[in-house]
Amino acid sequence: MRTAAEDPRDRVLGATYTCVARFGMAKTTVEDVAKEAGVSRATIYRWFPGGKDELLAAAVAWEMQRFFARLAEAVADAPDFVTLVEEGLMFAHASVRDHEVLQKVLITEPERLLPLITTESERTLEWISDFLRPFLEREQAAGRLRPRVDVDRAVDYVGQMLLSLIASPGGWDLTDRSQVQVLVRGELLGGVVLAEYLPTG
Numbered sequence: 001m002r003t004a005a006e007d008p009r010d011r012v013l014g015a016t017y018t019c020v021a022r023f024g025m026a027k028t029t030v031e032d033v034a035k036e037a038g039v040s041r042a043t044i045y046r047w048f049p050g051g052k053d054e055l056l057a058a059a060v061a062w063e064m065q066r067f068f069a070r071l072a073e074a075v076a077d078a079p080d081f082v083t084l085v086e087e088g089l090m091f092a093h094a095s096v097r098d099h100e101v102l103q104k105v106l107i108t109e110p111e112r113l114l115p116l117i118t119t120e121s122e123r124t125l126e127w128i129s130d131f132l133r134p135f136l137e138r139e140q141a142a143g144r145l146r147p148r149v150d151v152d153r154a155v156d157y158v159g160q161m162l163l164s165l166i167a168s169p170g171g172w173d174l175t176d177r178s179q180v181q182v183l184v185r186g187e188l189l190g191g192v193v194l195a196e197y198l199p200t201g
Helices: 008-023 030-037 041-047 052-074 081-098 100-108 110-141 151-167 177-188
Strands: none
Touching: 008 030, 008 041, 008 052, 008 100, 030 041, 030 052, 052 081, 052 110, 081 100, 081 110, 081 151, 081 177, 100 110, 110 151, 151 177
16 A cells, blocks of 8 residues: 555545644635645645545545445454454444544534545445455354355445444444444354354353
């Protein structure tokens, strides 16, 4: 994965993120971003012809990509699919909760941020599904999935549920490992993975 220092376009997106953290979405200008990134306004408009709106949308997508790269790294050593889902859910929830810029903008400018997140949600679900599929295929090959489980449908279901829980966990405390285990093993994966591979205690 290239870093912002290696890719000028990433440097601009990183500068956009910095400016939003500093000024907020409404007050961030293309000129602010150009100055922060050390490029001309013309360069930004060449890469983002839609101006500020396109730049902000691209910055949200960029930050979400970075988030999921960190998530993939965090669960890379999970010994099995069930543990991977549990670790991933806890990591993602903590990351969203502790993301200062996201939380600040959600409080101060939700009407600007939420439509951009909604626009990205389909792409995000695609990413989660692509990430989960090989793990579920491995579970199926090992005989750990319930009979007649369709992997594509299971991937879509688990991906949508994870995305929903990360955004809104309801009454579940996703900082409590025992609650996460009950949620994942008792509800989320109960119809997908055979019961003997879902011990809850």
